[in-house]
Amino acid sequence: MKPFVFYLLGILFLFTSCKKTDYKKVIHDPELYRATVKKLNDIVLENNFPPVTASRNYVYANIAAYEVIASGDPAHYRSLSGQIRHLPAVPAASKDTAVDYQFAALLAFCTVGNAVTFPEGSMDVYVDSLKQKAKDAGMPSDLFEGSVNYAAKVAKFILKWSKGDNYAQTRSASKYVVKQQDGRWIPTPPMYAQALEAHWGEIRPMVLDSTAQFIPPDPPVFNIKDHNSPFYKQAVEVMQIVDSLTKEQKHQADFWDDNAFKLNVVGHASFATKKFSPGGHWMNITAMATRAKKMDFGTTVSVYAETSIALFDGFINCWYLKYRSNYVRPETIITKYINADWRPYIQTPPFPEYSSGHAVISSAAAEVLTSRIGDHFAYTDSSEMEFGIEPLSFKSFREAARSASMSRVLGGIHFKNACLIGTKQGAEIGQLVVKKLQLKVK
Known part of the structure; x- marks a missing residue:
């Protein structure tokens, strides 16, 4: 009997030992981080966040997660403190505190994501599920508590830093003044909504x-009387393109529509349909790319962080230009x-037409992803299938960015010049991000 008892004790010991290390297989899986970003993406969609404010949701949450990873593995990841000149040194964990940095990164992401979205506490149930997942996988209690506490410390620090970005001040800034002036933007049907985030450039x-x-450079000067003027020609070009769209071109326009809140009007009834914002779409592309390259947890977080920074700065720069030019939309001129x-x-x-926000942020994100993943990374983007839109395949991120850019002309909402200029503008922003930031230690 004794050998049998020892056998049972041995099996029990092995089971207990394995359970204590199982949490790493579960919590350190980069797919869990992708799922967590997707959860925030879903909340952003459900609560009608406009594209620019959505980019703020993504950037602070991803930076919080990345700073946790960099703190836990400084040999492979550099803190963004000092690289982002106004980001102070992020607090390190206490030397006598045990921390699972991957778990803490997930929690820090969620805490910041919770704070910059609404309604308050949108991610609470998801956070509870993450904590339960760690416990069920056998994470030791001291490691669990240390990770929860460190995540809270970093999240608090990042949120305090975020409050200096002028966001709160823009909530009470003056509204955009609509002027019936030739060539100037005015609200368009069917919503005739007021100008969106007119102070985002601040x-x-x-x-x-x-x-x-x-x-x-400034876009073509308003001149509708001269049919040979660049202004008139660009309007006619958009009209003719939309009037002769092929099935493939309609697919391209629908694929990159990314309208966070489309108002549908049928007779006297109206209802809204929602999709991911442009930034959310590129978060999905980041998920597909890091998954295909089989990147580990830390590298995955770093790519998300760098991409979200490019998106955030791209929107700020583009919105500054939009409300500097106050340029009219094709629909207004043509009709x-x-x-x-x-x-x-x-x-x-x-919001005003010049330049194209899709073109700017897509090109900025493409430069970062090209730098981190490669110039000839072919992939199929299936992220729009949840909205009933078939996938599109691309030979590179830059090709995808060009497709996103020109989709706005096919959709009839931008002049071609704004898209070409926006693509160049975004590439310069993305290249600057790549040049200035070094997240991985070489």
Whole structure:
């Protein structure tokens, strides 16, 4: 009997030992971080966050997670403190505190994500599930508590730092004044909504020296009477493109529509449909790319953080230019001067035309992903399937960015010039992010 008893004790010991290390397989899985970003993405979608404010949700949450990872593994990851000039040194964990940095990174992401979204506590149930997952996988109690406490410390620090970005001040800033002036933006149907985030260009950027660092030439001057003028020609070009769209072009326009709140009007009834914002779409692309490259947890977090920084700065720079130019949308010009019955293929968003936000942020994100993953990374983007839109395949991130850019012309909501200029503008921002930031230690 004794050998049998020893055998049972041995099996019990092995089971207990394995259980104590199982948590690493569960918690250190980069797929769990991707799922956590996707959870925030879903909350952003459900609560109608506009594209620019959504980019703020992503950037602070991802930076919080990354700073935890960098603190736990300084041999492989460099803190963003000092690289982002206004980010102070992030507090380290106490030397006598046991921390699982991957678990703490997940919790820090959620805590910051919770604080910068609404309604308050949107991620609480998800956080509880993460904690239960760690416990069920056998994470020791001292490690669990140390990780929870360190995540809270970093999240508190990042949130305090975030309050200096001028976001709160812009909540009470003056509203955009609509002027019936030739060539100036005015609200468009069917919502006729007021100008969205007219003061976003005043938000503190991460890497840009100033919000006005990359400012392209002014767009064509309003001149509707001369049919040979660049202004008139660009309007006719958009009208003709939309009027002759192929099935493939409609697919491209729908695929990159990324309208966080589309108002549908049927007779006297109206209802809204929602999709991921442009930044959310690129968060999904980041998930697909890091998964395909089989990146580990820390590297995955670092790619998300760098991409979200490019998106954030891209929106700030683009919005500064939009409300500097106050440029009119194609729909306004075409319906007023050329064809009153004309409509764009997709819905015109409520802010000035020049330059294209999709073009800027897509190109900025593409530069970061190209730097981190490769120039000829072919992939199929299936992230829009949850909205009933078939996937599109691309040979590179830059090709995807060009597709996103030109989709706005196909949709009839941008002049081609704004998209070409925006692509160049975004590339310069993305390249600056790549140049200034070194997240992984070489």
